[in-house]
Amino acid sequence: DVKVTQSSRYLVKRTGEKVFLECVQDMDHENMFWYRQDPGLGLRLIYFSYDVKMKEKGDIPEGYSVSREKKERFSLILESASTNQTSMYLCASSKGGQGMNTEAFFGQGTRLTVV
Amino acid sequence: EDKVVQSPLSLVVHEGDTVTLNCSYEVTNFRSLLWYKQEKKAPTFLFMLTSSGIEKKSGRLSSILDKKELFSILNITATQTGDSAVYLCAVGYNAGNMLTFGGGTRLMVKP
Numbered sequence: 442d443v444k445v446t447q448s449s450r451y452l453v454k455r456t457g458e459k460v461f462l463e464c465v466q467d468m469d470h471e472n473m474f475w476y477r478q479d480p481g482l483g484l485r486l487i488y489f490s491y492d493v494k495m496k497e498k499g500d501i502p503e504g505y506s507v508s509r510e511k512k513e514r515f516s517l518i519l520e521s522a523s524t525n526q527t528s529m530y531l532c533a534s535s536k537g538g539q540g541m542n543t544e545a546f547f548g549q550g551t552r553l554t555v556v
Numbered sequence: 557e558d559k560v561v562q563s564p565l566s567l568v569v570h571e572g573d574t575v576t577l578n579c580s581y582e583v584t585n586f587r588s589l590l591w592y593k594q595e596k597k598a599p600t601f602l603f604m605l606t607s608s609g610i611e612k613k614s615g616r617l618s619s620i621l622d623k624k625e626l627f628s629i630l631n632i633t634a635t636q637t638g639d640s641a642v643y644l645c646a647v648g649y650n651a652g653n654m655l656t657f658g659g660g661t662r663l664m665v666k667p
Binding site for chain 1: 560562565590592597598599600601604644646654655656657658659660
């Protein structure tokens with residue numbers, strides 16, 4: 442059974458804190474994604490990685506960074522959390538290198554609240 | 557700017573009704589269109605469409621893509637309360653496997 446695991450379901454952090462959201466997949470997928478989901482705005486792509494140590498900015502990368510040191514793990518980092526980063530964060534992975542689009546599998550989501 | 561637009565934003569129907577959800581897109585180097593169902597947790601995959609005019613079907617759900625008019629529809633026949641969810645459309649584009657989502661359609665099926 443395929444699995445994408447996000448380290449936390451719920452997080453509450455203070456403004457200005459550095460926040461790490463971890464995502465691990467066990468499917469040997471090349472591609473990994475971080476999205477945030479807000480009411481009325483759907484899923485918006487923050488960052489995407491198609492290989493270890495490779496990353497591309499998505500639609501809303503400001504205020505975020507990512508790390509992909511190992512194929513199975515993709516971390517999202519909020520360098521200095523702000524209240525407008527309160528959201529549901531979804532990690533996803535998919536098979537294939539560049540040039541292929543295949544089904545993306547999602548983690549359960551992390552609901553982050555910044556106070 | 558690349559974009560994916562879903563309509564309607566929300567829909568309330570009664571069990572047994574048939575619904576049609578719409579997804580239009582405007583992206584560079586289209587690769588595929590995917591439909592997902594999201595209940596309380598993670599989105600779950602329904603269909604992936606890459607070719608025009610070929611219907612994909614799974615039980616009461618079916619979907620078709622029109623690459624000329626740049627849209628897809630998701631049909632659900634004989635709806636059940638368990639179909640209540642947010643339905644998400646995503647478009648894969650460019651060589652880098654980018655996936656952009658629409659805003660979703662929230663479907664509520666009443667008994």
